[in-house]
Amino acid sequence: MKYGLSLTLLLAFQSLFAQSDAQMLDRIHRSALTQGQCYPWLEHLSNSIGARLSGSDGAAKGVAYTKAQLEQLGLDRVYLQEVMVPKWERGEKEVAYVQFGKKRLDLTICALGMSVATPKNGVEAEVIEVKSLDELKALGAENVSGKLVFFNRPMDPEHIETFRAYGGCVDQRSSGAREAGKLGAVGVLVRSMNLRIDDLPHTGMTNYGDTPESQRIPAAAVSTLDANALSEVLQSHPNAKIYFRQTCRYLGEVLSHNVVGEIKGTTFPDKIILVGGHLDSWDLGDGSHDDGAGCVQSMEVLALFKRLGYRPKHTIRAVLFMNEENGVKGGLQYEAESKRLGEQHIFALESDAGGFAPRGFSFEIDAANMEQVQQWKPLFEPYLLHLFRQGHSGVDIGPLQSPKIVKAGLQPDSQRYFDHHHAANDTFDAVNKRELELGAAAMASLVYLFDQYGIR
Numbered sequence: 001m002k003y004g005l006s007l008t009l010l011l012a013f014q015s016l017f018a019q020s021d022a023q024m025l026d027r028i029h030r031s032a033l034t035q036g037q038c039y040p041w042l043e044h045l046s047n048s049i050g051a052r053l054s055g056s057d058g059a060a061k062g063v064a065y066t067k068a069q070l071e072q073l074g075l076d077r078v079y080l081q082e083v084m085v086p087k088w089e090r091g092e093k094e095v096a097y098v099q100f101g102k103k104r105l106d107l108t109i110c111a112l113g114m115s116v117a118t119p120k121n122g123v124e125a126e127v128i129e130v131k132s133l134d135e136l137k138a139l140g141a142e143n144v145s146g147k148l149v150f151f152n153r154p155m156d157p158e159h160i161e162t163f164r165a166y167g168g169c170v171d172q173r174s175s176g177a178r179e180a181g182k183l184g185a186v187g188v189l190v191r192s193m194n195l196r197i198d199d200l201p202h203t204g205m206t207n208y209g210d211t212p213e214s215q216r217i218p219a220a221a222v223s224t225l226d227a228n229a230l231s232e233v234l235q236s237h238p239n240a241k242i243y244f245r246q247t248c249r250y251l252g253e254v255l256s257h258n259v260v261g262e263i264k265g266t267t268f269p270d271k272i273i274l275v276g277g278h279l280d281s282w283d284l285g286d287g288s289h290d291d292g293a294g295c296v297q298s299m300e301v302l303a304l305f306k307r308l309g310y311r312p313k314h315t316i317r318a319v320l321f322m323n324e325e326n327g328v329k330g331g332l333q334y335e336a337e338s339k340r341l342g343e344q345h346i347f348a349l350e351s352d353a354g355g356f357a358p359r360g361f362s363f364e365i366d367a368a369n370m371e372q373v374q375q376w377k378p379l380f381e382p383y384l385l386h387l388f389r390q391g392h393s394g395v396d397i398g399p400l401q402s403p404k405i406v407k408a409g410l411q412p413d414s415q416r417y418f419d420h421h422h423a424a425n426d427t428f429d430a431v432n433k434r435e436l437e438l439g440a441a442a443m444a445s446l447v448y449l450f451d452q453y454g455i456r
Contacts, residue, residue, distance in 0.1 A: 055087030350394025360387025
């Protein structure tokens, strides 16, 4: 009888807690959709400040603006964390065309981030089209030296998860120039990482590794529309030549900042729950989806708790990281400083997949904590959040190495993300207000539950 009564009381308490949690998630979503600040924050960040490439004036203005907005929330602490970042500039608008017979086809290109410039008068060379790094290596220096390499492996449209399609071909952008340079190529053109066929080239970082500066070759992305056209030209004119010119340059490292705001925990102030995105962006658009959205959503998590009068048990910290796009210096510096201070993070959540409608979360997590997360899943069903699975969390929180920590990434609907990713159309008009707010509410809901129940 005593055991039966205890079980009844336990089930009653569990039901009461579940009801209380459901009510809190309802309050979070109602406040985000009716009083949210993330959309006007993003409008200013995108339209009044614009692109925020590391080391640029735009990045500095983004730091100042977001710090000022966090200060207005009445948080317990807002501060800047110094970080040295690379300063790379695109220079003049890039020019490229393919010459075949008496005909010429202009190509829409953009320099890849951290690429070197072409010689002052540009580069002109015959073209070799390849689909992979392995195909390039198989050709050998005897077939590649003195040529321009055209990497033309498209994103696989069969993948429902578009990040899988991206991961399946991004190596040609990140490593193509390094590997082609080893074989004596004079430059590379890389098909844009884009599922759509359009005339917008998509930039992104290329990595030379330890290649001496004098041996680095220029690298540019070509739009998917022109990649298809170029491939057709090469089928009928295999000896066609490409001319391209770009004036980008690297200016060394300069001082920048991570932006940090926090609400101090009432019970476990020394245990930190982090939520964040990256403040820097590429320079072609204004970085609304990548990753202005993640920054303002992280700020909104703190704003929601303040509006609702919620005092967390753990310290809730929003971090707007600098330099995710071409170096991850902000994430590395944050971890180094956290380690120096002996800080303990128990949960970190990153938003860096665009401001589209949220679908759930991916977790870097052990079995016991995954079991706990799965128990929360019914609380998210009214908000159409159904993805709760193990997977990648985020680039900037990747370096965090607390003794025991759960990491997660917000997973929005990704079908349109790569239409905008690193391109000139990553602009404020491409962001839906309601979807952005729902993403912030989803993040705040998960943070609330980890704050209430901790990690196992």
